[in-house]
Amino acid sequence: MHSIKAAFKPNAQSGETPKQMDYIPNLKLNDGNEIPMIAYGLGTANAKRGSKDKAGLDQDIVKVTVKAIKSGYVHLDGAEVYGNEAELGAAVKDAGIPRQSLYVTTKLMSNKQKSTMECMDISLQKLGLDYVDLYLIHAPHFADGDKTVLQKQWAEMEEVKASGKAKSIGVSNFLQHHIEAILETAKVLPAMNQVEYHPYLQHGNLLNFHKEKGIATSAYGPLTAITRAAPGPLDPVYKKLATKYGVSEAEVALRWTLDMGVVTITTTSKEERLESYLRNLSAFKLTPKEVEEIAEVGNQKHYRAFWTNKFDENDRS
Numbered sequence: 001m002h003s004i005k006a007a008f009k010p011n012a013q014s015g016e017t018p019k020q021m022d023y024i025p026n027l028k029l030n031d032g033n034e035i036p037m038i039a040y041g042l043g044t045a046n047a048k049r050g051s052k053d054k055a056g057l058d059q060d061i062v063k064v065t066v067k068a069i070k071s072g073y074v075h076l077d078g079a080e081v082y083g084n085e086a087e088l089g090a091a092v093k094d095a096g097i098p099r100q101s102l103y104v105t106t107k108l109m110s111n112k113q114k115s116t117m118e119c120m121d122i123s124l125q126k127l128g129l130d131y132v133d134l135y136l137i138h139a140p141h142f143a144d145g146d147k148t149v150l151q152k153q154w155a156e157m158e159e160v161k162a163s164g165k166a167k168s169i170g171v172s173n174f175l176q177h178h179i180e181a182i183l184e185t186a187k188v189l190p191a192m193n194q195v196e197y198h199p200y201l202q203h204g205n206l207l208n209f210h211k212e213k214g215i216a217t218s219a220y221g222p223l224t225a226i227t228r229a230a231p232g233p234l235d236p237v238y239k240k241l242a243t244k245y246g247v248s249e250a251e252v253a254l255r256w257t258l259d260m261g262v263v264t265i266t267t268t269s270k271e272e273r274l275e276s277y278l279r280n281l282s283a284f285k286l287t288p289k290e291v292e293e294i295a296e297v298g299n300q301k302h303y304r305a306f307w308t309n310k311f312d313e314n315d316r317s
């Protein structure tokens with residue numbers, strides 16, 4: 001299996017190139033495929049903004065994504081609903097990195113008018129690719145609590161995997177009961193559940209459940225405690241650890257999700273942050289005690305940034 005690792009540019013100040021991703025190894029999924037632990041997201045800061053060129057592309061998104069790829073982000077997290085799969089595909093081409101060295105995720109917004117295979121084909125056409133590495137059901141809410149609808153949707157995902165158009169398949173925003181519903185009839189285990197995950201939203205037993213079933217977790221919104229939910233009880237802890245390791249508080253937050261064994265999806269349009277994240281995240285690791293401290297202090301506050309109208313406000317799972 002081709003191993004995908006982030007490639008580093010030399011540090012602009014020191015000229016040193018980190019030797020390897022010692023602290024950010026790839027994660028092996030339950031289907032045998034490997035996934036890079038850090039992803040660059042095209043879904044929040046980069047969702048379609050509007051100004052398009054003659055070819056219908058938002059060149060700002062293409063450029064920032066090319067920058068991310070050239071900085072070493074090989075895992076790109078997109079979705080049909082972000083409206084920028086064409087920009088993601090253009091960036092993959094413009095970056096000039098071999099396709100097999102990149103890891104591309106996209107997500108299905110379930111659609112009663114089209115089959116999942118048709119949705120996959122449309123996404124692939126927009127991306128200009130003949131396969132994605134990971135295809136996720138974006139959210140379970142379309143099923144309106146009907147488990148047979150979820151099961152049928154999962155069976156269609158299995159067909160996409162069997163076709164080779166998606167190397168791995170998984171889900172996003174699923175709670176334990178949604179996963180249990182599809183496992184009743186699944187032939188293929190979901191490889192991944194992508195959820196909002198940060199110290200203020202640790203989802204009770206969900207990650208242990210994933211572990212028991214062999215399902216990997218990925219985190220979106222990993223900076224939420226610093227960006228959207230500040231001020232909060234973690235502020236002094238992040239500050240202390242940022243000083244100890246000589247990194248930013250955001251890097252402590254990203255290191256925490258990585259140290260929890262969770263694939264971490266972040267985004268920024270600032271080139272210096274993009275590079276600093278990869279450089280610094282590969283150069284330090286939190287101690288188990290520090291990981292625990294962040295988890296414990298984080299549990300003092302509950303905050304959900306995304307899909308707030310779809311989840312019960314008091315539900316921490």
Ligand SMILES: NC(=O)C1=CN([C@@H]2O[C@H](COP(=O)(O)OP(=O)(O)OC[C@H]3O[C@@H](n4cnc5c(N)ncnc54)[C@H](O)[C@@H]3O)[C@@H](O)[C@H]2O)C=CC1
Nearest residue numbers: 041042043044077172220221222223224250265266267268
């Ligand atoms: N499956 C799903 O339902 C969802 C998936 N996602 C995916 O996850 C990706 C990342 O999600 P986010 O919540 O945006 O990630 P995040 O928690 O890493 O936040 C990124 C935001 O924080 C800002 N930021 C970055 N570094 C910062 C710093 N050092 N200080 C202050 N602000 C900083 C950025 O400008 C950006 O707007 C999305 O682009 C998308 O691909 C996001 C939301 C939902």
Ligand SMILES: O=CCc1c[nH]c2ccccc12
Nearest residue numbers: 043044047048079081082306
């Ligand atoms: O996936 C993240 C949240 C989300 C759901 N729909 C959209 C549309 C555009 C950007 C982000 C999102």
